Amino acid sequence: MIENLLLGFETAVSPENMLWCFVGVLLGTVIGMLPGLGSTTGVAILLPITLTFEPVTALIMLAGIYYGSQYGSSISSILISTPGDSSSVVLTLDGYQMARRGRAGAALAISALSSFFAAIISLIFLIALAGPIAHFALNFGPAENLAIILLGMATIVSFAGENILRGITMAAAGLLVSMVGVASGFSTARFTFGSVNLLSGIDFVAIMIGIFAVGEVLHQIRRGGEKPIRARFKDLIVTKEELSRSFPSAVRGTGLGFAVGVLPGAGATLATFLAYGVEKQVSRFKQFLGKGAPEGVAAPEAANNAAANASFIPTLALGIPGSGTTAVLLGAFIIFGLQPGPLLFEQEPDLVWGLLVSFFFGNLILLALNLPLAPVFAQILRIPYPYLYPIVLFMSLIGAFALGNNTFTLWVVFFSGLLGYFMKRFDFPAAPFVLGLVLGPLLEKYLVQTSALGEGSLLIMFQQPISAVLTVAALLAMGYPLVAAVIRNLKVRREGRAAVR
Amino acid sequence: MSPEVVERTGPPRNRPELSDVIGTSILAIVGLFAAISGFGYGVTVENGQVGPGFLPMVTGGFVFLASLAEIARLYLSRAGTTDGRIMRTVEDIEAHAAQSIGAHASSTPEPDADGSLDTFGRNEGQRNRAPFFIFITFGVALALAPVLGLLIALALAVLFVLVIVEKRIWWVSVCVTLAATAFVYAVFVVILSIPLPAGMLGLI
Numbered sequence: 001m002i003e004n005l006l007l008g009f010e011t012a013v014s015p016e017n018m019l020w021c022f023v024g025v026l027l028g029t030v031i032g033m034l035p036g037l038g039s040t041t042g043v044a045i046l047l048p049i050t051l052t053f054e055p056v057t058a059l060i061m062l063a064g065i066y067y068g069s070q071y072g073s074s075i076s077s078i079l080i081s082t083p084g085d086s087s088s089v090v091l092t093l094d095g096y097q098m099a100r101r102g103r104a105g106a107a108l109a110i111s112a113l114s115s116f117f118a119a120i121i122s123l124i125f126l127i128a129l130a131g132p133i134a135h136f137a138l139n140f141g142p143a144e145n146l147a148i149i150l151l152g153m154a155t156i157v158s159f160a161g162e163n164i165l166r167g168i169t170m171a172a173a174g175l176l177v178s179m180v181g182v183a184s185g186f187s188t189a190r191f192t193f194g195s196v197n198l199l200s201g202i203d204f205v206a207i208m209i210g211i212f213a214v215g216e217v218l219h220q221i222r223r224g225g226e227k228p229i230r231a232r233f234k235d236l237i238v239t240k241e242e243l244s245r246s247f248p249s250a251v252r253g254t255g256l257g258f259a260v261g262v263l264p265g266a267g268a269t270l271a272t273f274l275a276y277g278v279e280k281q282v283s284r285f286k287q288f289l290g291k292g293a294p295e296g297v298a299a300p301e302a303a304n305n306a307a308a309n310a311s312f313i314p315t316l317a318l319g320i321p322g323s324g325t326t327a328v329l330l331g332a333f334i335i336f337g338l339q340p341g342p343l344l345f346e347q348e349p350d351l352v353w354g355l356l357v358s359f360f361f362g363n364l365i366l367l368a369l370n371l372p373l374a375p376v377f378a379q380i381l382r383i384p385y386p387y388l389y390p391i392v393l394f395m396s397l398i399g400a401f402a403l404g405n406n407t408f409t410l411w412v413v414f415f416s417g418l419l420g421y422f423m424k425r426f427d428f429p430a431a432p433f434v435l436g437l438v439l440g441p442l443l444e445k446y447l448v449q450t451s452a453l454g455e456g457s458l459l460i461m462f463q464q465p466i467s468a469v470l471t472v473a474a475l476l477a478m479g480y481p482l483v484a485a486v487i488r489n490l491k492v493r494r495e496g497r498a499a500v501r
Numbered sequence: 502m503s504p505e506v507v508e509r510t511g512p513p514r515n516r517p518e519l520s521d522v523i524g525t526s527i528l529a530i531v532g533l534f535a536a537i538s539g540f541g542y543g544v545t546v547e548n549g550q551v552g553p554g555f556l557p558m559v560t561g562g563f564v565f566l567a568s569l570a571e572i573a574r575l576y577l578s579r580a581g582t583t584d585g586r587i588m589r590t591v592e593d594i595e596a597h598a599a600q601s602i603g604a605h606a607s608s609t610p611e612p613d614a615d616g617s618l619d620t621f622g623r624n625e626g627q628r629n630r631a632p633f634f635i636f637i638t639f640g641v642a643l644a645l646a647p648v649l650g651l652l653i654a655l656a657l658a659v660l661f662v663l664v665i666v667e668k669r670i671w672w673v674s675v676c677v678t679l680a681a682t683a684f685v686y687a688v689f690v691v692i693l694s695i696p697l698p699a700g701m702l703g704l705i
Binding site: 048049051052089090092093165166168169172173175176179183186188190191218219221222273276277280290386387390391393394395397398401402405407410411414417418421422426427428443444447448451452455456457458 | 518520521524525528531532535538542543545548549550551552553554555556557560561563564567568570571574594595597598599628629631632635636639640643646647651652655656658659662663667669673677681685688689692693694695697698
C-alpha cells in the first residue's frame with residue numbers, strides 16, 4: 001500500500017500533472033457554476049482537449065473537472081438558487097436562504113470546508129478499499145461479472161423513487177440503444193437500418209454530450225434565471241457556532257455519501273437528498289432546516305463529495321461506472337486504450353495510484369481557491385446566460401466532432417439533445433438511461449460468456465457462491481419495490497373502504 | 502362522491518398527464534419493435550446458447566411490458582398510495598427543493614402584459630418557443646456544414662441565435678461570435694490538429 005502511494009505521489013506531483021490538475025479543477029469550478037452544466041457535461045465537452053495528453057495526465061485533468069464542478073455547482077445553488085448540477089439541488093433549500101439572510105459568504109465557506117473534509121475522508125477509504133476490491137475481483141469469472149452488472153441495474157431500480165417503473169423502463173431503453181451495431185461476440189448487425197455509420201454502434205459519449213450538454217442547456221433556457229446575490233470577502237468568515245453545528249452534519253453526510261456512492265447507479269444526487277433527510281431526523285437544530293441552517297449546507301455538500309469519490313471504487317476496481325460522470329470517464333479510459341477493472345491495478349499501477357493521489361492535491365487546490373476566491377468566481381454568474389449558452393452548444397458540437405471524427409456524430413449529439421430536452425421537461429430520468437447505455441455492452445459480453453460456460457443454461461450463476469449471492473441480491477432489489485408498491489396500493493384501497501364503513 | 506361509490510372504488514385515482522402517457526406509449530412501441538426484431542436476429546445459437554437476438558428480445562419485451570404497466574399505473578394508481586416508502590423522504594425533499602427553486606425564479610420577474618419576464622427578458626410564451634428556435638437553428642447549421650464548413654456554419658448559428666433569438670446588440674454579438682470561433686479554431690485546429698470539415702467553400 002505504502003509503495004503504491006509513493007508511486008502515485010511520484011506520478012501526481014510531476015509539474016505537468018500538477019498543472020493540468022490545477023487547470024482541471026479551475027475549469028470544473030467554472031463549469032459547475034454555470035446553470036445547466038454539471039460535471040458530466042464538463043468532462044464530456046473537455047474530453048477531446050485531452051486527446052493529445054499522456055493518459056494519466058488526461059485522466060487527472062478530467063477527474064479534476066469532475067470534483068471541481070462539485071464545488072462550483074454549490075456556488076450557483078447558494079447565490080442564485082439555480083443548481084449547476086442535480087447533486088446541488090438540495091443546497092438551494094438552506095444555502096440560498098443563508099444567502100438571503102446576508103450569510104452568503106458563510107454558506108460558501110461551509111460548503112467548501114464540508115466538501116474538503118468529505119473529499120479527504122472518502123479519499124482515504126477509496127484508497128484503502130479500491131485495491132483490495134480489485135484484487136478480490138481478479139477471481140471473478142463471467143458469471144460473477146454478470147451478477148455485479150445485474151446488481152448495478154437493480155440498484156437503479158431500487159432508488160428510482162416514485163416512478164420505479166419509469167426508472168426501470170429508461171434503464172432498459174438505454175440497454176436497447178447500446179445494442180445498435182454489430183452484436184458483441186457475433187457478426188449480426190442489429191438496428192442499423194442499412195446505415196454503415198451505425199455498424200460500429202452509437203458512441204455513448206456523443207449521446208451523453210447531447211443529453212447532458214445540449215438537453216440541459218435548452219431546458220435551462222426554458223426555465224429562466226435568477227439574479228445573483230452578492231457575496232463579499234468579509235462574509236466568508238464562519239462563526240464558531242456555525243462551524244460547531246456544521247461539523248457533525250458533515251461527518252454524517254460523509255459516511256452516508258460514501259455508502260451510497262459506492263453502489264453502482266445510486267449516484268451523488270441521491271446521497272445529498274438522503275443526507276438532508278437524515279439531518280431532518282437526527283439534527284439537534286432540525287427545526288431550522290429549510291430556513292438557512294448551516295447543517296442543511298454541510299450535510300449534502302459532504303455527501304455529494306464523498307459519493308463522487310466513492311463512485312470511483314466500482315469504476316476503477318470493477319469497470320462498472322458508479323455515476324453518469326464516471327461513465328464518461330470510463331469512456332475516456334477506453335479512448336486511451338485502457339480497460340478499467342481489476343487488471344488495471346496490476347497493469348497500470350502508476351496511472352491508478354497517480355490518479356487517486358491527485359485527488360488529494362486537487363481538493364487542496366480547490367479549498368485554497370474556493371475559500372478566499374468564491375466571491376471572485378461568483379462574478380461569472382453575472383455574465384448574461386444568453387451569451388454563454390450558444391458558445392456551450394458550439395463547443396459541444398465541435399468537441400463531439402473531435403471525438404467521433406465524422407459528421408454523423410454531430411447528428412447523434414443533435415438528436416440526443418432533443419431527447420434529453422424532452423426527458424428533462426417531462427420528467428423521464430436520464431441517469432438510468434445512461435447507465436443502461438454504458439452497461440449494455442458489458443452485460444451482453446458477460447451474458448454470452450456465461451451462457452457459453454453453462455452450455456446454454458444461465459443457472460450456472462447460482463452454482464458459484466459469489467455469483468449466487470449477487471444474483472439473489474439483484475433479484476431481491478429488483479423485485480422488492482414492485483411487490484411493495486402493489487401491496488401498498490391494495491392496503492390503501494382497503495383502508496379507504498374501512499374508513500368509509 | 503357518494504359513500505357507496507367510494508366504498509366500491511377506494512380513494513380517488515390519479516389523473517395522468519397526457520405527456521406521460523404519450524412518452525410511455527412511445528417507449529412501449531420501441532420495446533415491441535425491439536422484441537420482434539430480436540426474434541429475427543436469432544434468440545439462441547447452437548447448444549441453446551444466447552444468440553444475438555436474445556438481449557434485444559428480452560429487453561424489448563421488458564420495455565414493452567413495463568411501459569404497459571406504467572400506463573396502467575398512471576391511470577389506476579390511487580392518491581396516497583406512495584406514503585410509507587423508503588424513498589418517500591427523498592422525494593419530499595426533492596419536491597420541496599424544486600418548489601423552492603421555482604418560487605425564487607418567479608419572485609424576481611417584473612410583471613408584463615404578456616406574462617412575467619425572466620432574467621433573460623422573456624415571457625413564458627417566448628421561453629417555451631426559444632428551445633425550438635435554437636434547435637432548428639443548429640439543425641440548419643449542421644445541414645449546411647457540408648457546404649459552408651463546420652466552423653463557419655456553427656459560428657453563423659451562434660450569431661443568428663444571439664442577434665435574432667436573443668435580440669442582443671449586434672456588434673457585441675459579432676465580437677462574441679468571432680472570439681468563440683477564434684478560440685475553437687485555436688484549440689481544435691491549431692493545437693489538437695483535428696481537421697474540421699471545410700465544406701464545399703473550403704475556407705476553414
